[in-house]
Amino acid sequence: MIKLEVPATSANLGPGFDSLGVALNIFNYISVEEIDGGLKIEIKGEGSNELAHDESNLTYQAMAQVFQLLNYKPRGIRLIQVNNIPLSRGLGSSAAAIVGGMVAANKICGDALSLDEILELATKMEGHPDNVAPALLGGIIIADKSDNKINWIKINPPQKLMAVITIPDFTLSTELARNVLPKTVPFKDAVFNVGKTALLVSALCTGQYDKLKYALTDVLHQPYRKKLIPGINNVFEAAKKAGALGSVISGAGPSILTLTFDNEEIIKEMVEKAFKEAGVECRTIVVPLINRGVTVCS
Numbered sequence: 001m002i003k004l005e006v007p008a009t010s011a012n013l014g015p016g017f018d019s020l021g022v023a024l025n026i027f028n029y030i031s032v033e034e035i036d037g038g039l040k041i042e043i044k045g046e047g048s049n050e051l052a053h054d055e056s057n058l059t060y061q062a063m064a065q066v067f068q069l070l071n072y073k074p075r076g077i078r079l080i081q082v083n084n085i086p087l088s089r090g091l092g093s094s095a096a097a098i099v100g101g102m103v104a105a106n107k108i109c110g111d112a113l114s115l116d117e118i119l120e121l122a123t124k125m126e127g128h129p130d131n132v133a134p135a136l137l138g139g140i141i142i143a144d145k146s147d148n149k150i151n152w153i154k155i156n157p158p159q160k161l162m163a164v165i166t167i168p169d170f171t172l173s174t175e176l177a178r179n180v181l182p183k184t185v186p187f188k189d190a191v192f193n194v195g196k197t198a199l200l201v202s203a204l205c206t207g208q209y210d211k212l213k214y215a216l217t218d219v220l221h222q223p224y225r226k227k228l229i230p231g232i233n234n235v236f237e238a239a240k241k242a243g244a245l246g247s248v249i250s251g252a253g254p255s256i257l258t259l260t261f262d263n264e265e266i267i268k269e270m271v272e273k274a275f276k277e278a279g280v281e282c283r284t285i286v287v288p289l290i291n292r293g294v295t296v297c298s
Contacts, residue, residue, distance in 0.1 A: 001033040001078075002107045003297040006100040007138065007290060008085040009092030010163070010257045011130035014216040014248040015196035016142070021130040023138045024163055025287035026091070029297070030059060030100040031080040034108060038076045046083040046093070058094060062101030065121055070109045088171035090251030095131030098122050103136070103294050119150050131251065138293035140204060155204050157289035164258040165250065166235070166271045169281040172228055177252035180224045189219045209245070212259065216246030229254045231278020238274040242267040 008026035012018070028045075041053045041060065051057060055064075060079055067074060085093045099122055106113045113121070115136060122132040129143035129150050140155040200215035202208070226232045229249070235256055239247040243263040250257040258267055268284045275282045 006096040011251040023134040029082040032104040035076040058097040059101035063105035066105035092131040238270040242270040
């Protein structure tokens with residue numbers, strides 16, 4: 001049986017809309033084996049009562065994409081999923097399902113596809129690379145699609161940089177979060193984000209981490225998505241007062257990703273308090289940013 005762990009991911013990191021993402025120390029576990037016939041799916045943990053147990057299961061669909069590409073016809077498949085990544089919270093649950101399924105299927109097929117080929121296929125299925133790339137490759141990933149090719153660069157996360165992830169007790173679909181975005185943006189807003197993204201990437205590459213507090217801001221997507229998350233402005237302010245480098249909407253939301261080198265527990269307490277004052281129940285996970293993507297379990 002093939003056993004994999006696939007990390008949660010957070011996309012955008014503020015200004016890097018659809019182009020930046022990071023792997024987080026939260027994992028889904030996928031076990032797959034070929035059987036004599038049929039499809040057997042078992043799901044534990046997050047989404048156990050919501051996710052499909054038939055051929056419409058996203059992980060199985062991702063596997064089927066690889067099998068079709070390689071012209072491989074399995075006799076049957078047993079799939080076991082143990083999920084720790086919350087669904088529809090902006091933490092890459094769909095990317096983990098897609099990447100895990102494709103890597104598992106590729107293992108069954110003798111590792112016929114390279115990582116770049118898997119990334120291309122996963123991006124096509126997901127629609128953009130900002131979650132699937134760090135789920136596959138780990139670390140902080142800058143990804144760009146040009147001429148139908150994904151060009152990517154990996155930055156190793158600072159060892160002591162922590163993510164304080166606050167997860168509101170409501171879901172937010174990526175479709176809804178995209179539908180609130182404008183079709184065009186003012187030129188000055190585009191210039192603003194170019195500068196912030198460049199500063200963010202440069203700070204991470206050069207170790208000038210004090211600059212992160214100036215870089216983790218955005219005007220292309222967060223101002224529009226904030227309307228979907230009650231109390232978010234007070235949450236951002238509370239994190240800042242507690243000593244955080246900055247807070248961003250994780251992916252499409254509603255989870256909030258706060259980056260810090262210290263004061264994690266104070267930040268956690270202050271952010272949860274701000275959410276609760278807005279009438280939003282939430283929970284918080286404090287984890288490091290990690291350098292590894294999907295991994296075969298020993």
